[in-house]
Amino acid sequence: xxxxxxxxxxxxxxxxxxxxxxxxxxxxxxxxxxxxxxxxxxxxxxxxxxxxxxxxxxxxxxxxxxxxxxxxxxxxxxxxxxxxxxxxxxxxxxxxxxxxxxxxxxxxxxxxxxxxxxxxxxxxxxxxxxxxxxxxxxxxxxxxxxxxxxxxxxxxxxxxxxxxxxxxxxxxxxxxxxxxxxxxxxxxxxxxxxxxxxxxxxxxxxxxxxxxxxxxxxxxxxxxxxxxxxxxxxxxxxxxxxxxxxxxx
Numbered sequence: 001x002x003x004x005x006x007x008x009x010x011x012x013x014x015x016x017x018x019x020x021x022x023x024x025x026x027x028x029x030x031x032x033x034x035x036x037x038x039x040x041x042x043x044x045x046x047x048x049x050x051x052x053x054x055x056x057x058x059x060x061x062x063x064x065x066x067x068x069x070x071x072x073x074x075x076x077x078x079x080x081x082x083x084x085x086x087x088x089x090x091x092x093x094x095x096x097x098x099x100x101x102x103x104x105x106x107x108x109x110x111x112x113x114x115x116x117x118x119x120x121x122x123x124x125x126x127x128x129x130x131x132x133x134x135x136x137x138x139x140x141x142x143x144x145x146x147x148x149x150x151x152x153x154x155x156x157x158x159x160x161x162x163x164x165x166x167x168x169x170x171x172x173x174x175x176x177x178x179x180x181x182x183x184x185x186x187x188x189x190x191x192x193x194x195x196x197x198x199x200x201x202x203x204x205x206x207x208x209x210x211x212x213x214x215x216x217x218x219x220x221x222x223x224x225x226x227x228x229x230x231x232x233x234x235x236x237x238x239x240x241x242x243x244x245x246x247x248x249x
Contacts, residue, residue, distance in 0.1 A: 011105070012104055012105070012106060012147060012150055012151065013033075013034065013150065013151055013154040015103075015104050015105035016032065016033035016034065016102060016103070016104045016151045016154075017031065017032060017033060017102070017103050017104075018031050018032070018033040018036045018041070018100045018101070018102050018103075019031070019047075019100060019101045019103075020036075020040065020041055020044035020047070020099065020100040020101075021044060021045055021046075021047055022043060022044055022045060023045045028040055028041075028044070028100075033102055033151055033155065034151075034154060034155045036100075038120075038125060041096070041099055041100055041118060042094050042096060042099075042118070042120060044096060044099050044100060046073055046097050046098040046099075047098045047099070047100060047101050047114050048098055048114065049073070050073070050075055059075075059076055059077045059080075060073070060074065060075045060076070061073070061074060061080070062074070063080060063083055063084075063087075064181075065083070065086075065087045065095055066087055066180040066181065066182070066227075067086065067087050067092060067093065067094070067095050068094070068095050072095055072096075072097050073097045073098070074097065075116075076130070078130050078131075078132060078163075078164065079116055079117075079130045081164075081165055081170050081174075082116070082117065082128060082130050082162050083095065083097075083117070084170070084173050084174055084177055085165065085170075085173060086117065086119055086128075087177065087180065088173050088176065088177070088227065089121070090228070090229035090248075091121050091122040091123070092119050092120065092121050092122075093120050093121070093122075094118075094119065094120035095117060095118075095119055096117065096118040096119075097116070097117055098114050098115070098116065098117075099115065099117070099118035100114070100115070100118070101113075101114050102114075102115070102148065102151060104147055104151060106147055111144070111147060113144050113147075113148050115127045115128060115129050115148065116128055116129050116130045117130075121158075123158070124156070124157060124158065125157045125158070126157065126158045126159075126160055127148070127152045127157060127158070127159050127160070128159075128160045128161075128162055129145055129148065129159075129160070129161050129162070130161075130162050130163075131145075131161060131162075131163060132163060132164065133163040133164055136161065136163065145161055149161075166236065168235070168236055168237050168238055169235045169236055171238065172235040172238065172239050173235065175223075175239065176223055176226055176227040177227065178223075179220060179223040179224040179226075179227050180224075180227050180228075182224070182228070185220070185221050185224050186213075186217065186221070189210070189213050189217060189218065189221050190221055190224070190225065192210045192212075192213070193206075193209060193210060193218070193221055193222065193225060194225070194230065196209040196210060198231065198245055198247060199245075199246055199247040200244060200245075200246065201244070201245060202241060202242050202243060202244055202245070203222065203233070203239065203240070203241050203242070203243045203244075203245060204241030204242065206222045206231075206245055207219045207222060207241075222245075226245070229248050230247070230248055231245045231246065231247060231248065232245065232246050232247075232248055233245045233246065
């Protein structure tokens, strides 16, 4: 099977092994990738951590994920953008950063790779690698992603290579992420908004849909409903008062 201009060994999948680290210091060592229990992989901590230092090339950090109810690390702004998308997706229930080290035998040599994320989605697990679009054609990148895709898809999981998203869309999701912490919102206000007939109204109308609450609180609550997926709207242009909202089905 050609990937990145190279031919992968026919027994590639049979050689695939996985290692994972856990918060208590334990490790899953050299388990077969296709047999490793998904529950064990979802319980793993990051395979590697990072340091902050003056002049570093990558923008690293940690993001408090509403999905995980905990901080998730990232090593670049592009990884942070993918993390935001995963946290925003109501179909994603788990987000594990740098979840494991996978090794295979390719062309007689041992190859190693640490994917950027493991997501548990409604349709099943997704292994994600994040890379700028202008680097995808590099032979070494195409080669690594090629054999990684083969191994992941052999298990029946999805494999995704993710590059720069549309600018307006990611800016909107980044803005809505400011309203992701559900405990900050009054449950009664959220219930009033959900009982209001918001399907098909503009954002400006939604902000005024419940008169017995402070307008600032209502506005923030509407943005929280958009973040949580209970309301939806088009995100391909900057959010404005004339955006039409729909109630999620």
